[in-house]
Amino acid sequence: MNTSFGEPLPGVLAGLHVRRIIALRVVKVCALVTMAWAITACTAARLAYNQAHNATYWWLDSHVDFTNEQSTPVRGDINAFFQWHRTNELPVYAGLLQRWQTLAAQDLSGAQVCAEFDVIRQRIERAADASAQPMARLALQLDAAQLEHLKSRQARSNEEFADDFLQTSPGKRLDARFKRALSRSEMLYGRLDNDQKALLRNNLQASGFDPQRTQAERLRRQADLLQTVKEAQAAPETATERVRSHMARISQSPTPGFDAYTNDIVRQGCAQFAQLHNTTTPEQRTHAVRVLKGYEDDLRVLSAQR
Template sequence: MNTSCVEGLRGMFAGHHQRRIIAGRVLRLGALVTLATALLSACTATRFAYNQAPTLTYWWIDRHVDLNEAQATTTRADVGAFFQWHRRQELPVYADLLRQWQTMAVDKISATQACAQFEDIRMRLDRSAAETVEPLARLALKLSPEQLENLKQQQAKSNEDFEKDFLRGSPEQRLRKRLDKAVERSESFYGTLSNEQRDLLRGLLQQSPFDPQRTQAERLRRQADLLQTVRDAQAAPTKAEQLVREHIGRIRQSPAPGYHAYNEELVRAGCAQLTTLHNSTTPEQRAKAVTALKGYENDLRTLSARR
């Protein structure tokens, strides 16, 4: 799991779950629906967004591979079936987690507690990813060379966006951009941060082990891995599901030397950052957090009750 998962957990606490995850961090069919769900089940307009998730996910796939009519029909059905499963099986679990977080939010928390919650989220995402294997393998077998070329072009656009966000400008400019986003996420959850809390966030970001060049290299590896997985599946259709499952596994734990250790370091740093900021908040800010979490819990329970 890459750094988007750490920021995803922070986003669940912070009140809007990184709308750019799908477009910017997930250029791989194996995790698309999973992370679309993580995005849409926790954004500000929760009920509306989740109800639109099947359509938005279909559009994402269509933009990346330009589906033909037959593929479109099958993909719409597969995406719809996934979200029916997710609404019934997963949303109640997320709602229970949100209830736990309301209790946690009123007090100080430790990095160990935060990482335990992160592991719960990671486990749920793994479960959702497993549900996508069969339909994604089915789609992979139907993609034409022209559609794979379209996917490569969309990957290149995503790489340009990542470069713009994380690799361009001076170190100070890049830090300022990351700080602005971190403040926005945090204030959408806790309310206005004090100058001291902003300075605290800045210091935490400066100390972060996040390496955008290393992360970009891993993105490129995953993109190439996806294209090769599709080709391998088409060459051995009976092994398509196994190949897709293995591709997802290489997203979960990269084969690149040292990357898994780097990613786990990012997770630990993310947990420490989250708890350090939370523990700096006032009773009033924590009360806002509890209110936000309760609102999300209510939304997810309403959504899960709808069939």
């Protein structure tokens, strides 16, 4: 059920990408660190989450190259955001994981899987809204050299995307996607049998993911980000609302047909995940429940820390 690759639910949690733009990177790390990094192991997840504020800062710094004067207030905003997220969001994610343990023990429909995906998407949007003011403050501080630095980092990201999805052969891309999807599936269920592996690979091959269309949308969002920063700096009193509008154009693209395309990919992924899940044995489902319980326990420990 990956929004791009048709990977199963663990792939969504481990690989669901809030778009790689600076205005939403804090959201990505905060809202998804509990799902993306927690998919490794309980102890590793706790360490990762407790260091996520540093990871967020260094990611942002790699994109805009903070000055000494900017560093302290940016770190303060990031720390405050993570404290909010720990208090308000982690308990919700723990509750979701508790519910998923019940779902993992039974057959699922694609509609059920999509309903759970929509809950995650809503939590991400909530975290995005909470990050709007600090992101607006950051946008107002960026100078011309930093915007050029950001443009260079965007260009490098586009080259990396092209290397992964546009320049390799379809067969090699499928092999790489299958390897990732298999790893994530077996992390949840334990070892898949040959029929399940074949089903997973066939579903990936049938995915409607279009890398050229995705790259075009990435370019639109990157240009939109730069324009948003310039407009915010021209009218500082509107900065927060401009950042929120930019985020809204990520959630709902102005590109004709793109939202319908991504919604189709999501629905397809939901159905594919349900199809794979419904082939699992009682032992594999017991394994999944145990894994999800471990994630739940981990998030409850994290949410209790202050």
